[in-house]
Amino acid sequence: MTSDELKGTVSTILGQQHSAQLYLVLKVNDELVLRLADIEDESTAPEIQHMFEEFLETTIVANEDMIVRNLSVADESPNAVYEYDYDSYPEELNLFKKFNIEEAINIDHFNFNTDDLNHLFGYIVYIGSMESGIVLFKKHYPISLIKRESFLLGAIRSSERFEKLPGEDIIRLNNDAQLLRVGDTIFVLNLKMLERNMGFSALIQQAATETVSAIEELDILDDIEVLRDTLEVPSFARKLSKVKKASPIFKLGISKEAIVEFTKNTPELAGKFKYSEDGTQIRLSTQKSKIAFLKLMNDAFLHSELTQQWYDASAKDNITQGAG
Numbered sequence: 001m002t003s004d005e006l007k008g009t010v011s012t013i014l015g016q017q018h019s020a021q022l023y024l025v026l027k028v029n030d031e032l033v034l035r036l037a038d039i040e041d042e043s044t045a046p047e048i049q050h051m052f053e054e055f056l057e058t059t060i061v062a063n064e065d066m067i068v069r070n071l072s073v074a075d076e077s078p079n080a081v082y083e084y085d086y087d088s089y090p091e092e093l094n095l096f097k098k099f100n101i102e103e104a105i106n107i108d109h110f111n112f113n114t115d116d117l118n119h120l121f122g123y124i125v126y127i128g129s130m131e132s133g134i135v136l137f138k139k140h141y142p143i144s145l146i147k148r149e150s151f152l153l154g155a156i157r158s159s160e161r162f163e164k165l166p167g168e169d170i171i172r173l174n175n176d177a178q179l180l181r182v183g184d185t186i187f188v189l190n191l192k193m194l195e196r197n198m199g200f201s202a203l204i205q206q207a208a209t210e211t212v213s214a215i216e217e218l219d220i221l222d223d224i225e226v227l228r229d230t231l232e233v234p235s236f237a238r239k240l241s242k243v244k245k246a247s248p249i250f251k252l253g254i255s256k257e258a259i260v261e262f263t264k265n266t267p268e269l270a271g272k273f274k275y276s277e278d279g280t281q282i283r284l285s286t287q288k289s290k291i292a293f294l295k296l297m298n299d300a301f302l303h304s305e306l307t308q309q310w311y312d313a314s315a316k317d318n319i320t321q322g323a324g
Contacts, residue, residue, distance in 0.1 A: 001083060001185060003068045009182050010060045013128050020049035020127045024110050025095060025140075027121040032095045034124065035110035051175040052125050052136060059189065060180075071188055072207070073246040074238075084186040086207075090199030096137045096179060097186065101126055117171070125177065137179035139193050140171075195234075205231065207241035214244045215297065220256045222281040230290060239294045248299045256280075263296065 001009075022037040039045045060066065063079065071082040089097055104126065125136040178190035194200045208231055216224045230236035244250055249259065260282060263269045272292040274283040284290050 001068060003066050003081070006068060006081070006182070006187065007061050007063075007066070010056055010134060013132055013134055013182075014053060014056060014061070016129065016132075018128045018133065020045070020052060020125060021101075021104070022048055023104065023107070023124040023126070024115075024120060025122040025124060025137075026115060026119040028119050032092065032121060034095060034099075034104065034107050035115060036104070036107045038109045048125075048173070049127065051173075052127055052177070055136075055175040055177065056127070056134065068187070070246075073242045074188075074191055076191065081180075082188040082191065084188060086203055088203065090203060092198040093186070093200075096124060096135065096181065099124055099126070099135050099181070101128070101130060101133060120171075123173070135181040136177035137181075138173075138177045139197055195238075201234065201237075204234075204237050204241045207245070208237040211240045211242075211244040211297075214250060218256050218259075220259055220282055221293075222276040222283050226284045227290070227293075236290070236294070239298070243294070243297045247297055249297055259296070269296070 022039055024035045024037055026033045026035060039048060060081075065079040066081055067077065067079060068081050068083055069075070069077065070085045072085050074080070074082050104124075120140045122140045123136075123138040125138065127134045127136070178188070178193040180187045180189060188194050195204065212224065212228050212231065215221065215227060221227060227240075230240065248254070257280075260275070260280060263273050263282065269292065273289055274285050275281065276283060282289075282293065284293055
Protein backbone atom coordinates (compact mmCIF):
# COMPACT_ATOMS: atom_id res chain seq x y z
CA MET A 1 0.00 0.00 0.00
CA THR A 2 1.32 3.44 -0.89
CA SER A 3 1.26 6.44 1.42
CA ASP A 4 -1.53 8.02 -0.65
CA GLU A 5 -3.60 4.84 -0.42
CA LEU A 6 -3.14 4.68 3.35
CA LYS A 7 -4.05 8.34 3.74
CA GLY A 8 -7.10 7.86 1.52
CA THR A 9 -8.32 4.84 3.46
CA VAL A 10 -7.95 6.54 6.85
CA SER A 11 -9.49 9.77 5.56
CA THR A 12 -12.50 7.92 4.11
CA ILE A 13 -13.22 6.13 7.39
CA LEU A 14 -12.90 9.35 9.40
CA GLY A 15 -15.16 11.12 6.91
CA GLN A 16 -17.97 8.63 7.38
CA GLN A 17 -20.21 8.18 10.41
CA HIS A 18 -18.16 6.41 13.03
CA SER A 19 -17.59 5.92 16.72
CA ALA A 20 -14.72 4.79 18.93
CA GLN A 21 -14.38 1.89 21.33
CA LEU A 22 -11.59 1.30 23.83
CA TYR A 23 -10.43 -2.19 24.78
CA LEU A 24 -7.95 -3.14 27.48
CA VAL A 25 -5.37 -5.80 26.63
CA LEU A 26 -4.43 -7.75 29.76
CA LYS A 27 -1.49 -10.13 30.05
CA VAL A 28 -2.48 -12.94 32.40
CA ASN A 29 -0.15 -15.92 32.83
CA ASP A 30 1.66 -14.94 29.59
CA GLU A 31 -1.63 -14.97 27.67
CA LEU A 32 -3.20 -11.82 26.20
CA VAL A 33 -6.85 -11.27 27.10
CA LEU A 34 -9.18 -8.59 25.72
CA ARG A 35 -11.66 -6.62 27.83
CA LEU A 36 -14.08 -3.92 26.71
CA ALA A 37 -13.73 -0.68 28.65
CA ASP A 38 -17.08 0.68 29.81
CA ILE A 39 -16.57 4.39 29.14
CA GLU A 40 -18.84 7.12 30.49
CA ASP A 41 -20.76 8.31 27.42
CA GLU A 42 -21.53 12.00 27.82
CA SER A 43 -18.07 13.55 27.96
CA THR A 44 -15.36 10.89 28.29
CA ALA A 45 -16.20 8.74 25.25
CA PRO A 46 -16.36 11.70 22.81
CA GLU A 47 -13.09 13.04 24.20
CA ILE A 48 -11.32 9.70 23.68
CA GLN A 49 -12.72 9.52 20.15
CA HIS A 50 -11.56 13.05 19.34
CA MET A 51 -8.13 12.36 20.83
CA PHE A 52 -7.43 9.45 18.49
CA GLU A 53 -9.10 11.10 15.49
CA GLU A 54 -6.66 13.96 15.96
CA PHE A 55 -3.79 11.49 16.19
CA LEU A 56 -4.77 9.87 12.87
CA GLU A 57 -5.23 13.22 11.16
CA THR A 58 -1.81 14.46 12.29
CA THR A 59 0.18 11.24 11.92
CA ILE A 60 -1.36 9.89 8.71
CA VAL A 61 -3.82 12.07 6.78
CA ALA A 62 -2.09 15.47 7.04
CA ASN A 63 1.47 14.16 7.19
CA GLU A 64 2.92 15.27 3.85
CA ASP A 65 6.32 13.75 4.68
CA MET A 66 4.99 10.27 5.45
CA ILE A 67 6.42 7.38 3.45
CA VAL A 68 5.42 3.72 3.53
CA ARG A 69 8.14 1.07 3.49
CA ASN A 70 8.11 -2.67 4.00
CA LEU A 71 8.96 -3.73 7.53
CA SER A 72 11.43 -6.33 6.26
CA VAL A 73 13.67 -3.52 4.97
CA ALA A 74 13.08 -1.09 7.84
CA ASP A 75 15.83 1.52 7.97
CA GLU A 76 14.44 3.95 10.57
CA SER A 77 13.84 6.64 7.96
CA PRO A 78 12.22 9.78 9.36
CA ASN A 79 8.43 9.84 8.89
CA ALA A 80 8.41 6.20 7.78
CA VAL A 81 5.42 3.95 8.38
CA TYR A 82 6.26 0.26 7.98
CA GLU A 83 3.86 -2.18 6.35
CA TYR A 84 4.13 -5.60 8.00
CA ASP A 85 5.28 -7.97 5.26
CA TYR A 86 6.60 -10.96 7.21
CA ASP A 87 4.88 -14.31 6.70
CA SER A 88 4.75 -15.11 10.41
CA TYR A 89 3.63 -13.13 13.44
CA PRO A 90 4.86 -13.16 17.04
CA GLU A 91 2.32 -14.36 19.58
CA GLU A 92 1.92 -10.86 21.01
CA LEU A 93 0.65 -9.58 17.65
CA ASN A 94 -2.03 -12.23 17.13
CA LEU A 95 -4.70 -10.55 19.27
CA PHE A 96 -4.29 -7.30 17.35
CA LYS A 97 -4.11 -9.09 13.99
CA LYS A 98 -7.29 -11.09 14.63
CA PHE A 99 -9.32 -8.28 16.21
CA ASN A 100 -12.83 -8.27 14.74
CA ILE A 101 -15.35 -5.61 15.75
CA GLU A 102 -18.33 -7.94 15.28
CA GLU A 103 -16.86 -10.31 17.85
CA ALA A 104 -15.32 -7.63 20.04
CA ILE A 105 -18.61 -5.89 20.87
CA ASN A 106 -19.65 -9.04 22.75
CA ILE A 107 -16.44 -9.33 24.77
CA ASP A 108 -16.70 -9.12 28.57
CA HIS A 109 -16.32 -5.70 30.13
CA PHE A 110 -13.35 -4.99 32.34
CA ASN A 111 -14.47 -5.75 35.89
CA PHE A 112 -12.56 -4.38 38.87
CA ASN A 113 -13.72 -7.33 40.97
CA THR A 114 -12.33 -10.02 38.66
CA ASP A 115 -9.73 -8.21 36.53
CA ASP A 116 -6.55 -6.47 37.63
CA LEU A 117 -5.07 -3.28 36.16
CA ASN A 118 -1.66 -4.57 37.19
CA HIS A 119 -2.03 -6.98 34.25
CA LEU A 120 -2.62 -4.14 31.78
CA PHE A 121 -0.41 -4.67 28.70
CA GLY A 122 -1.91 -2.25 26.21
CA TYR A 123 -5.01 -0.88 24.52
CA ILE A 124 -6.85 -1.54 21.30
CA VAL A 125 -8.79 1.44 19.98
CA TYR A 126 -11.34 0.85 17.24
CA ILE A 127 -12.52 3.83 15.20
CA GLY A 128 -15.14 3.18 12.54
CA SER A 129 -18.45 1.45 11.94
CA MET A 130 -19.55 -2.17 11.88
CA GLU A 131 -18.67 -2.25 8.16
CA SER A 132 -15.17 -0.75 8.19
CA GLY A 133 -12.77 0.81 10.62
CA ILE A 134 -9.27 1.49 11.87
CA VAL A 135 -7.69 -0.62 14.62
CA LEU A 136 -4.98 1.00 16.75
CA PHE A 137 -2.71 -0.60 19.34
CA LYS A 138 -1.22 1.45 22.13
CA LYS A 139 1.31 -0.03 24.55
CA HIS A 140 0.69 0.55 28.25
CA TYR A 141 3.62 1.28 30.53
CA PRO A 142 3.49 0.97 34.34
CA ILE A 143 4.33 4.65 34.74
CA SER A 144 0.91 5.45 33.22
CA LEU A 145 -0.96 3.62 35.99
CA ILE A 146 -1.41 5.43 39.29
CA LYS A 147 -2.65 3.02 41.94
CA ARG A 148 -5.23 3.99 44.55
CA GLU A 149 -2.70 3.49 47.37
CA SER A 150 -0.56 6.24 45.86
CA PHE A 151 -0.66 9.64 47.51
CA LEU A 152 -2.15 11.95 44.85
CA LEU A 153 -1.62 15.66 45.39
CA GLY A 154 -3.75 17.91 43.21
CA ALA A 155 -3.63 21.66 42.69
CA ILE A 156 -6.86 23.49 43.43
CA ARG A 157 -7.06 26.06 40.63
CA SER A 158 -9.21 28.51 42.57
CA SER A 159 -6.70 28.83 45.41
CA GLU A 160 -3.05 28.48 46.31
CA ARG A 161 -3.55 25.10 47.94
CA PHE A 162 -2.69 21.49 47.13
CA GLU A 163 -5.09 18.84 48.43
CA LYS A 164 -5.10 15.05 48.46
CA LEU A 165 -7.18 13.64 45.61
CA PRO A 166 -9.67 10.78 46.04
CA GLY A 167 -7.88 7.42 46.12
CA GLU A 168 -8.89 5.58 42.94
CA ASP A 169 -6.85 3.79 40.29
CA ILE A 170 -6.03 6.24 37.49
CA ILE A 171 -4.91 5.41 33.95
CA ARG A 172 -3.07 8.15 32.11
CA LEU A 173 -4.02 7.91 28.43
CA ASN A 174 -2.56 10.14 25.72
CA ASN A 175 -3.18 10.38 22.00
CA ASP A 176 -0.63 8.15 20.38
CA ALA A 177 -0.45 4.57 19.13
CA GLN A 178 2.32 2.33 17.86
CA LEU A 179 0.42 0.00 15.50
CA LEU A 180 -2.35 0.64 12.99
CA ARG A 181 -4.46 -1.83 11.03
CA VAL A 182 -6.80 -1.26 8.10
CA GLY A 183 -8.41 -4.39 6.71
CA ASP A 184 -5.86 -7.16 7.08
CA THR A 185 -2.84 -4.88 6.69
CA ILE A 186 -0.79 -3.92 9.74
CA PHE A 187 1.34 -0.78 9.80
CA VAL A 188 4.07 -0.19 12.35
CA LEU A 189 4.29 3.40 13.57
CA ASN A 190 6.89 2.77 16.27
CA LEU A 191 9.58 0.24 15.40
CA LYS A 192 11.25 0.19 18.82
CA MET A 193 8.01 -0.71 20.60
CA LEU A 194 7.48 -3.62 18.21
CA GLU A 195 10.95 -4.99 18.81
CA ARG A 196 11.01 -4.51 22.58
CA ASN A 197 7.49 -5.49 23.59
CA MET A 198 5.79 -7.57 20.90
CA GLY A 199 8.11 -10.54 20.49
CA PHE A 200 9.36 -9.26 17.15
CA SER A 201 13.03 -9.62 18.09
CA ALA A 202 12.67 -13.42 17.73
CA LEU A 203 11.60 -12.97 14.09
CA ILE A 204 14.54 -10.64 13.55
CA GLN A 205 16.90 -13.30 14.88
CA GLN A 206 15.37 -15.94 12.62
CA ALA A 207 15.68 -13.77 9.50
CA ALA A 208 19.24 -12.75 10.45
CA THR A 209 20.21 -16.41 10.90
CA GLU A 210 18.83 -17.19 7.44
CA THR A 211 20.94 -14.35 6.01
CA VAL A 212 24.11 -15.71 7.63
CA SER A 213 23.35 -19.14 6.16
CA ALA A 214 22.88 -17.60 2.69
CA ILE A 215 26.19 -15.71 3.01
CA GLU A 216 27.88 -18.91 4.16
CA GLU A 217 26.57 -20.66 1.05
CA LEU A 218 27.97 -17.83 -1.07
CA ASP A 219 31.38 -18.66 0.45
CA ILE A 220 32.50 -15.04 0.36
CA LEU A 221 33.94 -14.87 3.91
CA ASP A 222 37.03 -16.70 5.05
CA ASP A 223 35.49 -17.10 8.53
CA ILE A 224 31.68 -17.13 8.71
CA GLU A 225 31.76 -17.46 12.52
CA VAL A 226 32.86 -13.82 12.80
CA LEU A 227 29.57 -12.81 11.18
CA ARG A 228 27.54 -15.38 13.10
CA ASP A 229 28.80 -13.86 16.36
CA THR A 230 27.14 -10.54 15.44
CA LEU A 231 23.71 -12.19 15.77
CA GLU A 232 23.97 -11.51 19.49
CA VAL A 233 24.09 -7.75 18.86
CA PRO A 234 20.52 -6.42 18.22
CA SER A 235 21.61 -3.58 15.91
CA PHE A 236 23.63 -5.98 13.74
CA ALA A 237 20.91 -8.63 13.79
CA ARG A 238 18.35 -6.13 12.50
CA LYS A 239 20.63 -5.10 9.63
CA LEU A 240 21.39 -8.73 8.80
CA SER A 241 17.71 -9.70 8.92
CA LYS A 242 16.78 -7.74 5.80
CA VAL A 243 19.72 -8.74 3.57
CA LYS A 244 18.53 -12.11 2.26
CA LYS A 245 15.03 -10.88 1.47
CA ALA A 246 15.75 -7.38 0.17
CA SER A 247 19.28 -7.20 -1.20
CA PRO A 248 19.63 -7.10 -5.01
CA ILE A 249 22.81 -9.14 -4.56
CA PHE A 250 20.74 -12.22 -3.75
CA LYS A 251 17.79 -11.31 -5.96
CA LEU A 252 20.03 -10.93 -9.03
CA GLY A 253 22.37 -13.79 -8.13
CA ILE A 254 25.54 -11.66 -8.10
CA SER A 255 28.56 -13.95 -7.93
CA LYS A 256 31.09 -14.07 -5.13
CA GLU A 257 33.85 -13.14 -7.60
CA ALA A 258 31.97 -10.02 -8.75
CA ILE A 259 31.39 -8.90 -5.16
CA VAL A 260 35.03 -9.33 -4.12
CA GLU A 261 36.21 -7.52 -7.24
CA PHE A 262 33.78 -4.68 -6.49
CA THR A 263 35.25 -4.22 -3.00
CA LYS A 264 38.76 -3.97 -4.43
CA ASN A 265 37.93 -1.46 -7.17
CA THR A 266 35.39 0.83 -5.47
CA PRO A 267 36.88 4.02 -3.95
CA GLU A 268 34.33 4.10 -1.14
CA LEU A 269 35.46 0.65 0.00
CA ALA A 270 39.19 1.18 -0.36
CA GLY A 271 41.00 -0.14 2.71
CA LYS A 272 37.80 -1.33 4.40
CA PHE A 273 38.54 -5.05 3.99
CA LYS A 274 41.36 -7.52 4.24
CA TYR A 275 41.34 -10.68 2.16
CA SER A 276 42.29 -14.34 2.37
CA GLU A 277 45.76 -15.41 1.22
CA ASP A 278 44.52 -16.17 -2.31
CA GLY A 279 42.44 -12.95 -2.43
CA THR A 280 39.16 -14.74 -3.17
CA GLN A 281 37.44 -14.19 0.19
CA ILE A 282 36.79 -11.22 2.45
CA ARG A 283 38.18 -11.20 5.96
CA LEU A 284 36.23 -9.32 8.64
CA SER A 285 38.90 -8.38 11.15
CA THR A 286 37.50 -5.16 12.62
CA GLN A 287 34.18 -3.66 13.69
CA LYS A 288 34.39 -1.18 10.81
CA SER A 289 34.85 -3.99 8.31
CA LYS A 290 31.74 -5.76 9.64
CA ILE A 291 29.68 -2.59 9.26
CA ALA A 292 31.05 -2.03 5.75
CA PHE A 293 30.25 -5.64 4.84
CA LEU A 294 26.63 -5.24 5.95
CA LYS A 295 26.33 -2.11 3.80
CA LEU A 296 27.95 -3.98 0.92
CA MET A 297 25.50 -6.87 1.16
CA ASN A 298 22.61 -4.39 1.36
CA ASP A 299 23.92 -2.82 -1.88
CA ALA A 300 24.22 0.54 -0.12
CA PHE A 301 27.13 1.94 -2.16
CA LEU A 302 25.79 3.97 -5.07
CA HIS A 303 27.53 5.75 -7.92
CA SER A 304 26.14 9.01 -9.24
CA GLU A 305 26.24 9.26 -13.02
CA LEU A 306 25.83 13.02 -12.66
CA THR A 307 28.70 13.78 -10.29
CA GLN A 308 30.73 10.58 -10.75
CA GLN A 309 30.85 10.33 -6.94
CA TRP A 310 30.27 7.28 -4.75
CA TYR A 311 27.71 7.55 -1.97
CA ASP A 312 26.76 5.53 1.10
CA ALA A 313 22.99 5.32 0.67
CA SER A 314 21.55 2.90 3.22
CA ALA A 315 17.99 3.94 2.36
CA LYS A 316 17.11 4.05 -1.31
CA ASP A 317 14.21 3.47 -3.66
CA ASN A 318 14.76 1.51 -6.85
CA ILE A 319 13.62 3.69 -9.75
CA THR A 320 15.17 1.60 -12.54
CA GLN A 321 11.99 -0.28 -13.41
CA GLY A 322 9.88 2.86 -13.24
CA ALA A 323 12.05 4.88 -15.63
CA GLY A 324 10.49 6.17 -18.83
